[in-house]
Amino acid sequence: MQQKSPLLRIWELGETEHRGLIRAIISALIGVLCGIFPYIAAAQVIIGLVYGQRETSYYLMWCSIGLTGYLVRTLLYNLALSMSHKAAFSILKDIRSRVLKKLPKLPLGTVMDTSSGKIKQIIVDQVESMETTLAHLLPEMTSNIAAPVCVLIYLFVLDWRMALLSLVSIPVGMIFMMAIMKGYGKDYEGAVRTTQAMNETIVEYIGGIEVIKAFNQGKNSYVKFSDRVRANAAYYYNWMMRCQFHMSLGYAIAPTTLITVLPVGWLMYSKGSLSIEVFLTCVILSFSIVGPLIAAMSFVDNLAKIGTTVGSVEEILNAEEQQHSAVPVHLGKPDIVLENVSFGYHADQEILHDISLAIPAGTMTALVGPSGGGKSTIAKLIAGFWDVSGGRITLGGVDEKQIPLEQLYDQVAFVTQDNYLFDDTVLENIRMGRLSASDTEVEAAAKAAGCDRFIRGLEKGYDTRVGGGGAHLSGGERQRIAIARAMLKDAPVVILDEATAYIDPENEAIVQKAVANLVQNKTVIVIAHRLSTITGANQIVVVKDGGIEAAGTHEDLLKTCLLYESMWQAHIGIKDGDAA
Numbered sequence: 079m080q081q082k083s084p085l086l087r088i089w090e091l092g093e094t095e096h097r098g099l100i101r102a103i104i105s106a107l108i109g110v111l112c113g114i115f116p117y118i119a120a121a122q123v124i125i126g127l128v129y130g131q132r133e134t135s136y137y138l139m140w141c142s143i144g145l146t147g148y149l150v151r152t153l154l155y156n157l158a159l160s161m162s163h164k165a166a167f168s169i170l171k172d173i174r175s176r177v178l179k180k181l182p183k184l185p186l187g188t189v190m191d192t193s194s195g196k197i198k199q200i201i202v203d204q205v206e207s208m209e210t211t212l213a214h215l216l217p218e219m220t221s222n223i224a225a226p227v228c229v230l231i232y233l234f235v236l237d238w239r240m241a242l243l244s245l246v247s248i249p250v251g252m253i254f255m256m257a258i259m260k261g262y263g264k265d266y267e268g269a270v271r272t273t274q275a276m277n278e279t280i281v282e283y284i285g286g287i288e289v290i291k292a293f294n295q296g297k298n299s300y301v302k303f304s305d306r307v308r309a310n311a312a313y314y315y316n317w318m319m320r321c322q323f324h325m326s327l328g329y330a331i332a333p334t335t336l337i338t339v340l341p342v343g344w345l346m347y348s349k350g351s352l353s354i355e356v357f358l359t360c361v362i363l364s365f366s367i368v369g370p371l372i373a374a375m376s377f378v379d380n381l382a383k384i385g386t387t388v389g390s391v392e393e394i395l396n397a398e399e400q401q402h403s404a405v406p407v408h409l410g411k412p413d414i415v416l417e418n419v420s421f422g423y424h425a426d427q428e429i430l431h432d433i434s435l436a437i438p439a440g441t442m443t444a445l446v447g448p449s450g451g452g453k454s455t456i457a458k459l460i461a462g463f464w465d466v467s468g469g470r471i472t473l474g475g476v477d478e479k480q481i482p483l484e485q486l487y488d489q490v491a492f493v494t495q496d497n498y499l500f501d502d503t504v505l506e507n508i509r510m511g512r513l514s515a516s517d518t519e520v521e522a523a524a525k526a527a528g529c530d531r532f533i534r535g536l537e538k539g540y541d542t543r544v545g546g547g548g549a550h551l552s553g554g555e556r557q558r559i560a561i562a563r564a565m566l567k568d569a570p571v572v573i574l575d576e577a578t579a580y581i582d583p584e585n586e587a588i589v590q591k592a593v594a595n596l597v598q599n600k601t602v603i604v605i606a607h608r609l610s611t612i613t614g615a616n617q618i619v620v621v622k623d624g625g626i627e628a629a630g631t632h633e634d635l636l637k638t639c640l641l642y643e644s645m646w647q648a649h650i651g652i653k654d655g656d657a658a
């Protein structure tokens with residue numbers, strides 16, 4: 079299929095503001111046409127002087143026409159710019175919100191595989207660069223091309239030889255300018271890549287500042303960042319140097335219409351084949367061709383950039399979403415069944431192989447097994463973060479793919495060891511569990527999660543800001559806030575992935591009580607390495623190498639599963655070791 083032109087693609091992206099943009103283009107077009115009048119007026123004044131015209135009214139009339147043309151052109155030009163800017167900013171807002179709305183609909187893997195530096199560059203920088211294209215390129219470039227075309231038609235009407243003469247220098251200049259365009263798309267892609275690489279390093283540098291300090295890697299990490307900054311600067315410098323030669327020649331040659339129009343026109347006039355009126359009018363009008371054309375040329379690089387910019391945005395907007403029905407469904411009691419489920423994060427590497435498992439509603443199932451076996455992957459598939467590659471998962475008797483993602487997310491509360499907290503107050507971070515919850519409900523959830531006391535001890539209590547990622551709180555405090563958030567959500571299915579990892583012994587009893595409150599009457603899936611916490615589970619599933627090794631109660635597995643038995647012995651050993 080033939081790729082649509084970038085200009086058409088950006089036009090389609092801005093569908094909400096087509097009217098505004100069309101009005102801006104029309105206004106700019108009329109403005110540029112009015113801009114021709116001062117040139118015609120100047121020609122008429124000079125002709126009047128040549129012919130010894132003595133009527134003041136003649137000069138007044140042409141001066142007024144020229145001035146009015148100039149004023150109307152300025153007015154319309156500014157009007158067009160204000161309309162196109164308004165439309166452009168509205169389109170940028172629209173594109174950004176479409177990209178942000180799209181991200182949660184993508185499989186988590188697609189988002190995680192794209193660095194946050196790259197996503198930021200697309201949403202912030204690349205989308206911002208569309209502003210120039212939308213606000214300036216569309217109205218200004220179209221009108222700056224239309225105006226010289228109109229002048230040329232007029233020149234052809236006056237004298238076709240003079241019209242051709244006024245064109246000679248333009249194609250020569252254009253050839254040099256067009257040479258810049260050769261490979262421009264690739265060059266710009268390279269520029270975007272080096273900028274993204276630089277962004278990625280700075281985001282990584284800031285995100286990993288703790289590790290950098292802890293392992294004294296400040297110098298090394300800084301070197302990586304400064305290398306990329308240098309590479310970025312060098313790339314742009316070399317690119318601009320390559321363009322400079324052609325650009326200078328193009329700008330120098332294109333406006334030299336007089337080199338041909340003046341001597342050859344004079345020759346024709348002296349030989350009597352050209353009248354003085356036409357000669358003078360052509361000389362003056364030839365000035366009005368190059369200005370707009372050069373202005374239009376200044377947008378040529380924008381035109382080349384759009385392909386890459388629109389491509390990056392479309393890559394996100396067109397990325398394959400999780401395939402879920404859009405129509406809410408009726409769900410039965412929250413039984414979860416995995417039927418011959420297989421899954422891989424990447425097409426070429428299967429992680430889970432043909433897993434079948436039933437998790438009855440209202441029971442607790444623990445997933446245990448060696449690291450990397452696939453426990454978290456099973457939990458995330460149940461929560462709907464990814465779609466299975468083969469087989470199916472049902473919740474409440476319905477295939478999860480038939481459940482709209484928003485409805486599915488409502489059914490599951492997922493508490494992991496690194497629950498993200500937003501740079502907002504404690505109150506709002508807990509309220510994320512249910513946005514409609516009142517302050518009293520938030521506080522009740524915090525009490526049930528055993529974190530009310532420590533929150534009240536914070537400088538501003540519930541109104542304390544937690545910092546980016548919850549940086550102002552301890553790991554245990556973040557964990558308890560995450561439990562409170564899950565409590566407020568009150569979803570029928572609760573998944574705890576190493577949920578008690580950060581809790582210190584002192585608070586363990588409080589948190590265990592909180593977890594017990596959270597999971598009451600729910601379908602619970604727990605991933606825990608500390609086997610003593612899950613001995614009472616209705617079902618323990620031993621996951622190894624992407625398959626299920628065994629399933630049963632603690633007592634059953636001790637008798638029937640060697641792997642579980644050895645894990646249990648190792649766990650008891652550690653506990654005894656701890657005690658000693």
Ligand SMILES: Nc1ncnc2c1ncn2[C@@H]1O[C@H](COP(=O)(O)OP(=O)(O)OP(=O)(O)O)[C@@H](O)[C@H]1O
Pocket residue numbers: 187190423424429447448449450451452453454455456
């Ligand atoms: N986002 C991802 N992209 C690619 N591979 C992944 C991703 N997440 C996990 N894996 C791989 O999938 C396999 C199973 O990982 P998973 O986290 O499910 O294991 P786990 O049993 O929960 O391990 P642990 O107990 O150490 O948390 C591992 O080989 C892991 O490297």
